[in-house]
Amino acid sequence: MPFLLIALLEATLLSAQTQPQPTAQPAERNTPALSLSDLSSSLEVLVNRVRPAVVQIFSTGYAAAEENDTTTTSLLTKQHSTGSGVIVAEDGYIITNAHVVRGARLIQVRLPSQRRDQLAARLLEAKLVGMDREIDIAVIRIEKTGLPHLPLGDSERLRQGELVMAFGNPLGLEGSVSMGIVSSTGRQLHPDDLMAYIQTDAPINPGNSGGPLIDSHGRVVGINTFILTQSGGSEGLGFAVPSNLVNRVYTQIRKEGHVHRGRIGVYAQTITPAIATGLGLAQDTGVILSDVEPEGPADKAGAKVADIVLTLNGKIMRTAPQLEMEIFRTPMGQKMTLAVLRGSDHLSIEVPVEESEDDPQRFADMVNPEDNLVPRLGILGIGIDKKLAALLPDLRNAYGVVVAAGSATDPASGTGLKPGDVIYSVNGSPVSTVAALKGKINEFKPGQEVIMQIERSGRLMYVTLDLE
Secondary structure, eight states, rough: OOHHHHHHHHHHHHHHHHSSSTTOGGTTTOOOOOOOHHHHHHHHHHHHHHHHGGEEEEEEEEEEEEESSSSSEEEEEEEEEEEEEEEEEESSSSEEEEHHHHTEEEEEEEOOOOOOSSSSSSEEEEEEEEEEETTTEEEESSSOOOOOOOOOOOGOOOOTTOOEEEEEEEGGTTTEEEEEEEEEEEOSSSTTTTOOOEESSOOOOOOOTTEEOOTTSSSSEEEEEEEEEEESOOSSOOEEEEEHHHHHHHHHHHHHHOOOOOOOOOEEEEHHHHHHHHOOOSSSSSSSEEEEETHHHHHHHHHTTOOEEETTTEEEEHHHHHHHHHHHHSTTOOOOEEEEETEOOOOOOOOEOOEOOOOGGGGGGOOOHHHHETTTTEEEEEEEEHHHHOOTTTTTSSSSSEEEEEEESSOOOOOOOOTTEEEEEETTEEEHHHHHHHHHHTOOOOSSSSEEEETTTTEEEEEEEOOO
């Protein structure tokens, strides 16, 4: 806890003890003053209540190699990672960060050591229930019941300056806790970022990822995700995914195994003073529609480019990420009401929410080089079965091989294949498994004409291969 914060608390408590009580309110004379030891005892009780639900996670597998802080490539590399998680249901459901278990072939969980039993001393195998790579949230489960668990709080009730605690296993130090305040309730790292994080100065370090950010009532208000640092250590710039968004992802994954992401066919931007001045807008804050997809839900409902969104379902819209998150939270098929300003006219537009297309990179989490590599194509593929077909309901055919990722050791050369492509045939011969695809490709000698029929973004096309 920062020295300045301790000093301020001591000064406040001392003032409460020494300042005379007003004589006009005799009923308050007998109210005992809060002491620093009372505060310490309250924090100790809170920590003891929270720690049993915080776990350590170990994962081994293959994941997309990071190209920079914001972009991932389609190349897979072997990775080992450790992190934290929080038990949110007594029957073993655990929330953590997607990057902690991404591409994992083996996930193991260690329960807190204060559980003085054999269960805490050994690693329990966990299975991945589902993940949302964009939000960076994953749900895993261990086969155990009667577990201590924590409730997900309402992150929209958080206020700047509120005391919070970060739990986890930083640098492998099991069961650590740090305390600080909420520095910001909706921090965007860049103006056009869709994600708005809770920023805290509670010390967070590598290994804290996936651990809970806890409010003074013991509720999970965020999942600790990353830090910004120049030294490599904690500099008081920690960021957590808000619990309301976490709850939305968790609920969908637990129910269906994946996340539905809503869309209404608009691209929104936060209004800046420069935009307001240049476009002659009546206000220099809020959200403006910079694009409306032709024949999309919003277009059909009457939305126009340059409309200023004032409210969504009665809630004031201040930033574009706020609008995007509200759309994401809305169930598929439900209508939302946009109150917009168009010139001097106030309009109300009802727009249905429809499901957006899935991220083709999600298939990288289902494969590994040992089983799914097609060396001559430099790809990792996965054959379409009933489970995979359910994720791809609009395919032209019920068979084929999905391109899940590129190979880090056998990069494709001249194939033109991309993650999400579905390979249907090679020189007219249908292929439905990775083994069949490898066998067919291996029949060709370098220089022979090889033509594959694929489906990409709903279109059939032919791809010419340049095999080595």
